[in-house]
Amino acid sequence: MSEHIVTSYDEELRYIVRRISEMGGQAERMVEQSVAALMGSNLALAQSVVAEDVLLDNAQRELDERAILTIAKRQPMAVDLRQIVGAIRISNDLERIGDLAKNISKRVIAVAEHQQPVRLVRGIEHLTDLALEQLKEVLDSYATRDHERAGAARARDEEIDAMYTSIFRELLTYMMEDPRNISACTHLLFSAKNIERIGDHATNIAETIYYIKTGQRMDNDRPKGDQTAGMTLSVDGGERGTNFRV
Amino acid sequence: MSEHIVTSYDEELRYIVRRISEMGGQAERMVEQSVAALMGSNLALAQSVVAEDVLLDNAQRELDERAILTIAKRQPMAVDLRQIVGAIRISNDLERIGDLAKNISKRVIAVAEHQQPVRLVRGIEHLTDLALEQLKEVLDSYATRDHERAGAARARDEEIDAMYTSIFRELLTYMMEDPRNISACTHLLFSAKNIERIGDHATNIAETIYYIKTGQRMDNDRPKGDQTAGMTLSVDGGERGTNFRV
Numbered sequence: 001m002s003e004h005i006v007t008s009y010d011e012e013l014r015y016i017v018r019r020i021s022e023m024g025g026q027a028e029r030m031v032e033q034s035v036a037a038l039m040g041s042n043l044a045l046a047q048s049v050v051a052e053d054v055l056l057d058n059a060q061r062e063l064d065e066r067a068i069l070t071i072a073k074r075q076p077m078a079v080d081l082r083q084i085v086g087a088i089r090i091s092n093d094l095e096r097i098g099d100l101a102k103n104i105s106k107r108v109i110a111v112a113e114h115q116q117p118v119r120l121v122r123g124i125e126h127l128t129d130l131a132l133e134q135l136k137e138v139l140d141s142y143a144t145r146d147h148e149r150a151g152a153a154r155a156r157d158e159e160i161d162a163m164y165t166s167i168f169r170e171l172l173t174y175m176m177e178d179p180r181n182i183s184a185c186t187h188l189l190f191s192a193k194n195i196e197r198i199g200d201h202a203t204n205i206a207e208t209i210y211y212i213k214t215g216q217r218m219d220n221d222r223p224k225g226d227q228t229a230g231m232t233l234s235v236d237g238g239e240r241g242t243n244f245r246v
Numbered sequence: 247m248s249e250h251i252v253t254s255y256d257e258e259l260r261y262i263v264r265r266i267s268e269m270g271g272q273a274e275r276m277v278e279q280s281v282a283a284l285m286g287s288n289l290a291l292a293q294s295v296v297a298e299d300v301l302l303d304n305a306q307r308e309l310d311e312r313a314i315l316t317i318a319k320r321q322p323m324a325v326d327l328r329q330i331v332g333a334i335r336i337s338n339d340l341e342r343i344g345d346l347a348k349n350i351s352k353r354v355i356a357v358a359e360h361q362q363p364v365r366l367v368r369g370i371e372h373l374t375d376l377a378l379e380q381l382k383e384v385l386d387s388y389a390t391r392d393h394e395r396a397g398a399a400r401a402r403d404e405e406i407d408a409m410y411t412s413i414f415r416e417l418l419t420y421m422m423e424d425p426r427n428i429s430a431c432t433h434l435l436f437s438a439k440n441i442e443r444i445g446d447h448a449t450n451i452a453e454t455i456y457y458i459k460t461g462q463r464m465d466n467d468r469p470k471g472d473q474t475a476g477m478t479l480s481v482d483g484g485e486r487g488t489n490f491r492v
Contacts (some may be wrong), residue, residue, distance in 0.1 A: 175425070
């Protein structure tokens with residue numbers, strides 16, 4: 001619990017919103033640095049991301065406790081209650097983004113052993129840029145309480161899923177071409193999957209912003225999650241099978 | 247929001263605890279069925295898991311809203327507050343377990359294309375048994391409010407991580423032996439990773455049970471997460487590199 005002394009409900013709320021923004025900035029930075037470490041085989045940078053994750057975990061726990069005490073003490077209703085509940089949800093998503101960045105960082109050594117094709121590196125960097133842009137957009141929408149902008153940012157998740165599918169396919173192809181690529185490509189596969197999941201968390205945050213503003217759930221018209229779960233690739237690179245949806 | 251009419255705080259609490267138990271049973275069943283569908287190429291079973299995930303998502307959302315209203319209305323303190331906050335956290339973990347089971351189910355078609363080696367199938371089934379036993383043990387500890395039992399169940403996560411590491415290594419070996427295995431093995435890799443993550447969520451639940459009872463965080467003496475992030479395997483099967491820990 002912070003030392004900060006709270007004198008009014010508004011002040012408590014402002015404190016919570018400010019902490020979310022700080023956590024958001026930290027999560028963004030961790031994602032950026034983890035992928036930079038992965039692509040540049042930078043072990044020191046990877047280690048700093050792993051260390052930073054502890055701070056984000058603690059921030060989430062503190063915000064959680066603080067928000068719950070505020071609910072118990074102030075009994076907020078309607079939009080006030082949703083503000084606090086929304087902050088709990090968003091901090092949870094940010095903490096999970098930090099975990100995913102940490103997991104990418106831990107793969108640096110395994111991936112560093114092999115030189116990766118330039119095209120693949122560009123692909124993963126591009127995927128990361130998309131996810132980071134979406135996250136930044138969503139966090140800006142939170143700061144400005146602009147739920148329409150949050151809705152637009154949520155729609156970008158489709159682009160991320162499509163890019164992930166393309167990288168998934170490419171990684172499988174590299175593995176098939178040369179078994180020496182398999183070990184490193186497996187770690188890149190998990191890393192790409194983590195970045196795709198970061199996009200999912202940004203999408204969750206967009207949905208929470210909508211909920212805070214309106215009290216309603218967003219329409220579920222967005223195709224969710226990655227498209228690769230049902231995808232197979234034959235040895236000659238021809239794609240077979242599609243994701244089954246029920 | 248349920249139709250159930252609440253007359254006392256104890257009744258609200260009992261309702262929440264009962265709902266958590268129901269959600270837990272549902273999550274267990276989904277995990278069991280998703281792996282059975284994956285191993286038996288049973289598409290109908292896989293589809294039923296995907297359909298059931300919607301129910302678990304809704305149950306989590308309802309419990310969330312209900313728990314928050316209870317906090318706002320009753321202003322519980324100390325262990326009473328922790329009971330409700332704990333229920334919110336546990337239902338979140340259960341919902342994520344459901345998501346992971348759904349993701350396994352979506353891989354059924356991709357994996358069904360190739361016959362898997364018996365040893366690998368047994369390995370994944372064994373990993374699932376370990377994760378399910380841990381989950382069951384943790385949920386029983388919740389029902390009986392036995393935080394020492396929860397602590398013991400949490401320790402089992404190490405066994406799951408070790409088993410996952412062994413399966414990870416085996417899958418890489420199969421991919422290297424024959425490129426035709428790569429596509430299906432990639433989906434099995436993600437499935438095994440999902441099962442390992444189910445163990446992590448069971449561990450989270452154990453930690454929440456401890457927090458409810460004591461108000462304290464458990465000692466963080468458990469090596470967390472999988473050990474494969476830094477693991478590489480050369481073409482001849484020799485293992486190189488280890489997980490880096492900072």
